[in-house]
Structure formats: C-alpha cells, structure tokens
Amino acid sequence: MPLTGHSKAEIADQPDMLEEENLLFRKIIDSIHEAVYVVHKDGKITLYNRESERMENLDRKEVLGKTEKEAFFQPYYFADEVTKKVFNTGKPILEQPYWYYLTNGRKTNMIYSAFPFFYRGEVTSVYVIFRNMNQMSDFIANTMELQKKFTKETNYYRKDALYLLDDIVGKSVQMKKIVREARQIAPRQSPVLIFGKTGTGKELFAQGIHNASLFAKGPFIGINCAAIPETLLESMLFGTVKGAFTGATDVPGLFEQAEDGTIFLDEINSMPLSLQAKLLRVLQEKKVRRLGGSVPIPVNCRVISATNVDPTQAVQEQTIRSDLYFRLATITINIPPLVERQEDIKVLTMHFIEKFNLEFDLFVHDLSNELLYAFEKYAWPGNVRELENFVESAMNFIQREDTILELDHLPEYFRERLESNKDCAHPATHTGTLQSILAETEKNLIKQYLAQNRNNITKTAQDLGISRQNLYYKIKTLGLDNK
Incomplete structure (x- = not known):
C-alpha cells in the first residue's frame, strides 16, 4: 500500500x-x-x-x-x-x-x-x-545527559534568575502589599509556597525572592513538575548513579545543582503522590539519595514552590499531600488574578508598550481610552501573560507614525475575545457564595472557549492561559466532561 x-x-x-x-x-x-x-x-x-x-x-x-x-x-x-x-x-x-x-x-x-x-x-x-x-531506561539516561548539557549551555549565556522584586509592576494595594511581604521574607531560609492562577507571575516572584535572599549568589534552578513524566522527573530531581538502570551514569539531580541557591518547583500539585513522599523526606532530612544510590548526600538550598490551584483545595482533593503542604507552605504568597486588581491594567499595559517600543523601534507613548475601557471590562483568564500577548499583537500592527495604541490595532480575533468575554469580569447579577459565583463564571468561560474552538483542547488551553492537564481537570471537576 x-x-x-x-x-x-x-x-x-x-x-x-x-x-x-x-x-x-x-x-x-x-x-x-x-x-x-x-x-x-x-x-x-x-x-x-x-x-x-x-x-x-x-x-x-x-x-x-x-x-x-x-x-x-x-x-x-x-x-x-x-x-x-x-x-x-x-x-x-x-x-x-x-x-x-x-x-x-x-x-x-x-x-x-x-x-x-x-x-x-x-x-x-x-x-x-x-x-x-531497557530501551526506555536508556532514553531516560540520554535525556538526563542532554538536560545536563543544556543547563550548562543556558547558564553560560544568561544569569539563572533575571528578575528582581523591583521589576514587579503594579500600583494596586494588593500588589504593593505582596511585594512588601516578599521583600520581608526573602532574607529568611523558610520554604515559600506561591499560589496564583496561570499567568499571574509566580516565577517572577520566585526569582525576585531568590535575588533578594542570602542564596542570591547561588544558582536558581526551576522545573515545571507538570511538564515532565514521573520517571524522568524523579531522575531529574534526585539524580542517578551508574548502574541504576541500563545506560545510567552518575548525574547530579536538581537539588544538588541548586546547592547554596534556590530550587523552584512550579505546579507542585501536578507531582505524583508517590514522588511527593520522596520529596518530603528530602525536605525533612536535607539529604538526597540519587536514583539507584545508597549514600545520602547533604543538600543546602532554599525551596520555593508554586501552584496554580488553591493549595487547601489541592490538599482536600489529594493532589498535594497534607504533610508536604505544611512543609512547603511555611510562608504562603497569594497573587490575585488580574481581574481583581484593575488599577494595574493601565500600568502593566504601559510597561509592555515600552518593552515593545524598544524591540520594534516604535514611539508609542499612550493607549486610547477606548482600548483601556475594553481592557478593564475583560476578565483576563490568562492574566498578565495574556495582557502582554494582546499588547505585543497590537504593537505588530502599529504604523511608524502612530503614537497612541488603539483598539483597532488589535487583530479582529482579539477584539472578538474582548467583546465576548467582557461581562465575565463583573458578574453583578449573580447571587450565591463567592466560591459558587467564581465556579459558575469559570464554567461558563470554559464552555464559551470550547465552543469557540470547536472543542479543540490545545487551542482552548492556550487561549485560557493554562496547561492542557489543568484544562482537562477543570472540565472534569466542573461537570463539562459529558457535554
């Protein structure tokens, strides 16, 4: 054939x-x-x-x-x-x-x-x-070697943590309070758990805390626990010894690589429970055993973790072990979504305009009231990352002589999203508890995007600014899986 x-x-x-x-x-x-x-x-x-x-x-x-x-x-x-x-x-x-x-x-x-x-x-x-x-074990070993090489090459060209707490943009009362608290706890060694929806800037805060801490001279090692299979994640975190499996070599894990620095565990709620138990032991003993090894290796690094779902809810739903949660959440930072801090929308927009002025060699110095009004009425499911995406898209259609960013500079697709989603930001007619109102709003928003994208999960997750795994979870918990 x-x-x-x-x-x-x-x-x-x-x-x-x-x-x-x-x-x-x-x-x-x-x-x-x-x-x-x-x-x-x-x-x-x-x-x-x-x-x-x-x-x-x-x-x-x-x-x-x-x-x-x-x-x-x-x-x-x-x-x-x-x-x-x-x-x-x-x-x-x-x-x-x-x-x-x-x-x-x-x-x-x-x-x-x-x-x-x-x-x-x-x-x-x-x-x-x-x-x-045996072939799968070889694949893991080869991937570990490539990851080690990639980490070396990446760190050679740029600093591990690029952002400072001073780089965090926002004039709302909430953001000023959070930055002040982050600056206060940064010099301590206690673990920090950051909670915020996708796109709110969790890693920005993690890097800022690292750079303001006593660990600033050490490396900043970040890993997304949702993006890596369980078998590979364990090897990456704790390392391997030669002979642990076919093709395995002596490779230090990320905890060892973060010595005298900070390890950032993003989307910790996506880590398998069996691996969470091993992580808890490392945090308690401050020692790590490489995969296949028998000798405990002392580690000295600060642990910052992050989750895009409410950590107490994650504990109730058993996606985070309660004992691990109490170990990680000695200090908790809660970053509110963009829709709850509207004072920051204009200042963030102007920040991104200045950023893309430099990248695109433009001279935009303001945005129109019409565009600002549309931004303030929008629910921003993708939060700050989505706002940056909107501004970058609009700046691509700016003429060299334009100095004001207008609503018409946005592609039609983005304008339609602003129009169709604007009422979700202010559910004034809803009644019930705050939790039920938020759940219903989230459910309607996901239904709308799924319909708009003809049930394309990948596209819908991108539009919402969340991972495919998180979208599947929300579809199931909100009762949308049978529709």
Whole structure:
C-alpha cells in the first residue's frame, strides 16, 4: 500500500512508484527503535522489522509467512490473548505490559500496543508495536545527559534568575502589599509556597525572592513538575548513579545543582503522590539519595514552590499531600488574578508598550481610552501573560507614525475575545457564595472557549492561559466532561 495518496491513473503512468514507496516504507520501519510486526487475517506474519529481529534474536526469514505459534518458541500465548482479540473486537489494546522468555532463556519485559487495520470495512491485519523496558531506561539516561548539557549551555549565556522584586509592576494595594511581604521574607531560609492562577507571575516572584535572599549568589534552578513524566522527573530531581538502570551514569539531580541557591518547583500539585513522599523526606532530612544510590548526600538550598490551584483545595482533593503542604507552605504568597486588581491594567499595559517600543523601534507613548475601557471590562483568564500577548499583537500592527495604541490595532480575533468575554469580569447579577459565583463564571468561560474552538483542547488551553492537564481537570471537576 503506498505511503502517500496517488490516483490510479498516476500509479498506472508510473509503474515504479508503488515499488519505490513500499521500499521506502520498509526502510522507515526498519530504522525505528520499536519492534513492529504485522499479522494478516489468514494468521500469517507479513512484516517483521529489524528491531524485532534484534530484540528476539530471530531472522525474519524464519518468521515471515508463518503463524505466530509456528514462528515463536513454545509456549506462546500472545496470539490468543492479544492478536485474536483485536481481530475479533476491531479495537486496539494500548500500552500494556508483557513479559516472556527468549530462546536463550533471557526474560524480556515489554510494553506493547496492538492496532487493527481496516480495509474496506474489514479488519484485514493487526500490527503490534513493542517497546523494550531497557530501551526506555536508556532514553531516560540520554535525556538526563542532554538536560545536563543544556543547563550548562543556558547558564553560560544568561544569569539563572533575571528578575528582581523591583521589576514587579503594579500600583494596586494588593500588589504593593505582596511585594512588601516578599521583600520581608526573602532574607529568611523558610520554604515559600506561591499560589496564583496561570499567568499571574509566580516565577517572577520566585526569582525576585531568590535575588533578594542570602542564596542570591547561588544558582536558581526551576522545573515545571507538570511538564515532565514521573520517571524522568524523579531522575531529574534526585539524580542517578551508574548502574541504576541500563545506560545510567552518575548525574547530579536538581537539588544538588541548586546547592547554596534556590530550587523552584512550579505546579507542585501536578507531582505524583508517590514522588511527593520522596520529596518530603528530602525536605525533612536535607539529604538526597540519587536514583539507584545508597549514600545520602547533604543538600543546602532554599525551596520555593508554586501552584496554580488553591493549595487547601489541592490538599482536600489529594493532589498535594497534607504533610508536604505544611512543609512547603511555611510562608504562603497569594497573587490575585488580574481581574481583581484593575488599577494595574493601565500600568502593566504601559510597561509592555515600552518593552515593545524598544524591540520594534516604535514611539508609542499612550493607549486610547477606548482600548483601556475594553481592557478593564475583560476578565483576563490568562492574566498578565495574556495582557502582554494582546499588547505585543497590537504593537505588530502599529504604523511608524502612530503614537497612541488603539483598539483597532488589535487583530479582529482579539477584539472578538474582548467583546465576548467582557461581562465575565463583573458578574453583578449573580447571587450565591463567592466560591459558587467564581465556579459558575469559570464554567461558563470554559464552555464559551470550547465552543469557540470547536472543542479543540490545545487551542482552548492556550487561549485560557493554562496547561492542557489543568484544562482537562477543570472540565472534569466542573461537570463539562459529558457535554
């Protein structure tokens, strides 16, 4: 079957095309690192790639054209447990563990997925993809090495923490109070937990506290706990020793790299509970054990963590362990969303105008009342980050002679968002508790963006200024998952 779409006329005019594409297809299949084989509906194996040969120590000549039970050593249950089931149900079986013994007696641990192939409405083949667990360990080890190299190169060109508390822009009473409190607690060594919606500037505060602390001369190491798989996150935080798994080398974790500095754990509520237990031990003992190691290594760094959901709510919902919460939240800083501090909207807008004046070589010195009014009526689900995005977009459409940023400078898509969302900022007609009003407003806003984006999760999460994982969580908790 050709890899790309060609009409029958094209294939007839170019008789070598099908052969060339089939050769290319097989070349690609032989080049990947996963083991792949295909079983036809007559029970015969029709494809068996290079990685399958290497993994099972079999030659494809011994396998192709035979049934699974004929080709593989006895006893062999995979055909009955998996292949026949996919043929009968027409449904895939995804990411399942499986182990068996090779002909040389070696036990092999795998993760497999099996998929039906439909042709003219009928399941004519089943293809199975295997990943060797040892290969996954190699991948983690290689990623750790690359991460270490990347960290070195990045830190060579720029300072770890770029921002000071003086860089935080805001004239509202809330922001002045928070900055004052951050400046007061910065010289202490106590852990700090920062709570704020996505885009409010949690890392800005973390860097500012670091630079105002006794740890300022040390490194600032930040990591987003929601962006990294659990197995890799543990290795990155605590490090590895040679021999911990296949391909593992002696690599210091981020706690060791943050020695005499600050480690910033963003979206701590997304860290798996099993890993939270290990983190708690590190915080209590001020010692870390590398993955596969037995020797505790003393660590001396300040811990600043952040969450984009209410930490007490996260404890109630058991996404943060209560004992870890009390360890991390010795000091808590709550950054209010932009919609709750409207006095900051104009000053932030002017700050971003000055920033992009320098970047784009422009001379804008103010914004129109119409634009300011639209900004003040908007709910800003993406907070300060979304406001910066709006201003940067508008500044791209400024003419060199323009000195006032106008509503018309915004692309139509952004103007529509301002118009459709402006009433969400002031739910004057709602009744009920503050928590119920906020939940209903959030629910309506997510419904609106989902409808606007035709239920595209990635686009909706971007528009709201939150992660895909957080959006999925909100859809479920707000009862939108069945709509």
